[in-house]
Amino acid sequence: MTHSCGHDHHAQAGAPSRRGFVQRAALGMGATLLTPALLATKAHAAGKVDALLLSCMDFRLMDNVERYMTGRGLRDKYDHIVLAGASLGAVTDKFPAWNKTFWEHLGVAIDLHHVNKVIVMDHRDCGAYKVILGSDFGKDAVAETQVHHETLNKLGATIKQRHPKLDVELLLMSLNGKVESFSRRA
Ligand SMILES: [Zn+2]
Secondary structure: OOOOOOOOOOOOOOOOOHHHHHHHHHHHHHOOOOOHHHHOOOHHHHOOOOEEEEEOOOHHHHHHHHHHHHHOOOOOOEEEEEOOOOHHHHHOOOOHHHHHHHHHHHHHHHHHHOOOEEEEEEEOOOHHHHHHHOOOHHHOHHHHHHHHHHHHHHHHHHHHHHOOOOEEEEEEEOOOOOEEEOOOOO
16 A cells, blocks of 8 residues: 555554654654654555545534535545634734644645645634624624625635645535535535
């Protein structure tokens, strides 16, 4: 079995090898943490997955998000970045470190897992939208839809600009788990 990271895996499936542990310990002190060798300590960690999901951190929706992805046949087949506000977290001027984190993680997902699609999932009644934009969009569904549409499109366009080969899906989840799509092809 070949591994896309180029790192040979002597460990049995499951537990990382002692050699892996020593490598990780050696990397811990000065080396960049996000190296393929570090991330690929589990045999399946360097495989291919279809998609990268960006969602909000909101605790209320974690089960809905998982159920939605499972319903699409993507259970255990997607990388997952969590930023407060989802698309807004990736584009807001207020938290440049979050923007950077998104792009760096997307880069790692492409390099390591060859993702070919980014699924961006915002949600209604989002506290991060409220805090970052200073307005309670949850009280006006039309304005809320509009601001998510704009922010999702802004991130979607930037993803396509930086990574033209990636497909991008733009989604908005309601608190009941229902998902609307803003993508041209859903
Ligand atoms: Zn949120």
